[in-house]
Amino acid sequence: MSRPKVIRCAACAGRIKPRHPHIGVEDLGTGEEFSYHARRGCQTRAVEETATRLRVGKVYVMRHYHSPLCPDESPGPECAGGCFDSAMAA
């Protein structure tokens, strides 16, 4: 039994559809995961908030969840499917 869980964006509080690409930031200490839209503004928030949390000594891993339709087999921020805005190229 697995109910599809509602994912909300930690930046804009909007709902993220499960089949849409999004970003997950997992707290390796608690297993809690923050999700963000793949769109530019929310990505920027994800980067800023993660940087803030890292400063207080927490350890995070950032994941890119691609659309199921994405043709790219090696997931990354820059994929062949164009899932993510390229704001994170730092």
Ligand SMILES: [Zn+2]
């Ligand atoms: Zn958002």
Ligand SMILES: [Zn+2]
């Ligand atoms: Zn993709």
